[in-house]
Structures are given as C-alpha cells and as structure tokens.
Amino acid sequence: MLYPREIDPNDLLQLLQYESSDILRIDYLSVIGIKREDRQLWRRLLASRKQYYDRVKWLYSYLTGQEPQVNHQPFNRPNSYEDGVFQQKEVDQQKRQKLQALTAQATDHVVVERLSELTQRQQYEKHLIEQIK
Numbered sequence: 125m126l127y128p129r130e131i132d133p134n135d136l137l138q139l140l141q142y143e144s145s146d147i148l149r150i151d152y153l154s155v156i157g158i159k160r161e162d163r164q165l166w167r168r169l170l171a172s173r174k175q176y177y178d179r180v181k182w183l184y185s186y187l188t189g190q191e192p193q194v195n196h197q198p199f200n201r202p203n204s205y206e207d208g209v210f211q212q213k214e215v216d217q218q219k220r221q222k223l224q225a226l227t228a229q230a231t232d233h234v235v236v237e238r239l240s241e242l243t244q245r246q247q248y249e250k251h252l253i254e255q256i257k
Contacts, residue, residue: 131226131235136184137194139222143177144196146215152201153208162256169252176245183238213253220246 150173154166184192202208223246227239 130231131187131229131239133184133187135222135226136180136187137192139180139219140177140184140192140194142197142215142219143194145199147173147177148199149202149208149212149215152199153205153212156205156208157256158205165252165256169249172245172249172252176242176249179238179242179245183235183242186234186238209253209256216246216250216253220250 147170150166150170154163154170157163157166181192184190202211223239223242227236227243230236230239
C-alpha cells in the first residue's frame with residue numbers, strides 16, 4: 125500500500141527559528157528608513173510577516189498536535205539601512221525556496237491550501253520589498 129508523502133514538521137520549525145530576528149529586522153528598518161513611503165511599506169510588510177508566522181505555527185500544530193517550540197536566531201542589527209534591505213531580501217529568497225520545496229512535498233489538501241496561502245503572502249511581500257529603494 126502506498127502512503128502519501130507529507131511535509132516534515134521540522135522543516136516548519138526551521139522557518140520559525142528566524143521569526144524573531146526577521147520581525148525585529150523589519151521593525152528596525154521601518155524606523156530607520158529615510159523615505160516616509162519606505163517606512164510605510166516596511167510597516168505593511170511587518171503586519172503581513174506576523175500573519176505569515178502565525179500561519180506557519182498553525183500548520184505546525186495541525187501536523188503535530190503541538191505548539192511549536194523553537195530556539196530563535198538572535199537579531200543582529202545591520203550596519204546600515206542598505207545592508208538591512210539586502211539582508212531582508214536574502215532571507216526572503218531563502219524562505220521562498222524552502223516554501224516551494226515544502227509545497228512540492230505536500231499531499232494533504234489542508235496542508236496544500238495553507239502552503240498556497242503562504243506562497244501568496246510571500247508574493248505580496250516580495251512585491252512590497254521590490255518597491256523599497
């Protein structure tokens with residue numbers, strides 16, 4: 125008998141270990157941004173990112189029946205605004221790749237639907253970051 129392959133909840137924990145540093149970096153960039161429009165984009169990104177992580181936690185709980193327990197990566201303040209923007213783009217690219225790999229593995233319709241929502245949210249966030257100079 126064939127069993128459906130499902131995503132490994134530990135892969136979700138890997139995404140969640142960057143939650144604190146990710147949120148703090150975005151919040152920091154929203155404060156030090158030079159242009160008012162950029163600061164507003166960072167705040168929109170921050171609100172979206174919090175929802176993103178809430179959905180990743182929900183998905184982990186759905187798969188395991190437990191709340192995620194994670195050791196968060198520390199926040200390292202970027203040397204400059206430009207470095208912070210670059211770091212954020214790099215982190216986001218890595219998360220997009222991880223999510224694509226998870227989506228390719230998912231078979232449960234609820235998991236597929238939630239991963240699709242996360243992918244759409246990432247596309248929205250990518251669009252926001254592309255507007256920041």
